[in-house]
Amino acid sequence: MPVAVIDGQPLHYLDQGCGPVVLLGQSYLWDRQMWAPQIEALSQQYRVIVPELWGHGESGPLPQKTASMDDLARQTLALMDHLDIAQINLVGLSVGGMWGARLALQAPERINSLVLMDTYLGAEPEATRQYYFSLFKMIEDVGAIPEPLLDVIAPIFFRPGIDRESALYQDFRNALKAFPKERLLHSIVPLGRLIFSRGDVLEHLPRLDADTTLVMCGDQDKPRPPAESKEMADLIGCALTLIPDAGHISSRENPDFVNEVLLTFLANHA
Structure with a gap:
């Protein structure tokens, strides 16, 4: 994978295909x-850039x-400048949408179209924030994600009925288990x-261009429920698409549906 040095650290990114640029912003963990x-489907007619989150x-x-989401947005703009890319079609899922919308608000001239997936631009509800912070404290104390915590964290990302023996679930669980101590303490937490x-x-969401923005959400997303997506779509004045049979990582739980929606949207806006 190619690399750009941003704020003194190496940011790795995938760069595949040719055509209008589609930048995909990933979820935490x-x-x-x-x-x-999506890389496989979109790179047939677009240049797909996927920067990997720090750590x-x-x-x-x-x-x-x-220190903030604005910094993550600024770092993505720095990557665009590094690649000499003037405009992108940005698809951000979860934290990718959180900094993605901020990028669109900071530099609207750099965003051709915006898709916000399984994300929320409000503050984290206090009870949820405290709960996640308690998990971070446990991880810090142990220097790893302990076995019992794997079975607390992994299900958050999927629809409730997912087969926990499936490759998708097990691969993610194993990836969580494999995070080295240094990464957990200095980047992940x-x-x-x-x-x-x-x-x-x-x-600030009404400032986004309703005609070139789409909000999408898995219909069974637990951490970012559809009600949040409806609230955002109403504020923006844009369309909302619910993704059937999908939780938080809708891109993997119902990829065919997601690909079809993205290809249709990009065909009209990219």
């Missing part, structure tokens, strides 16, 4: 594989300067705290 079906996949540790203590930018 996942690498580029969460977009594997995830092959990317380096979280840069010391990173600090990034998690940054994500779940983010500010509320809902009041």
Whole structure:
């Protein structure tokens, strides 16, 4: 994978295909594989860029300067400048949507179209934030994600009825288990705290272009339920698409549906 040095750290990214640029922003605790079906489908007619989050996949540790979602947006703009890309079609899932919308608000001239998937631009509800922070504390104390915690964290990302023996579920669970101590302590946990203590930018969403924005959500997404997506779509004034039989990582749970929606949207907007 190619690499760009941003804020002093190596950011790895996939760059595949030719045509208008589609940048895919990933979820926390996942690498580029969460977009594997979309990379295959979209790269037939688009140039697909997938930067890996700090501390995830092959990317380096979280840069010391990173203190907010706005910093993640700024770092993506730096990657675009590094690649000499003027405009992108941005598809952001979960944290990818959180910084993606901020990027669109900061630099609307750099965004051709925007898809917000399984994400929320409000602040994290206090009870949920405290719960996640308690998990981070456990991980810090142990220096790993302990076995019992794997069976707490992994299900959050999928629809309730997923087969826990499936390759999709087991591969993710094993990836969580494999995070080395240094990555957890210096990148994963600090990034998690940054994500779940983010500010509320809902009041700014009406500034987004309703005609070139789409909100999507798995109909069984637990951490980012469809009601949140409806709230955002109403504020933006854009369309909302619910993804059937999918939880938080809808890109992997119902890839054919997601691919069809993205290809149709991009055909009209890219």
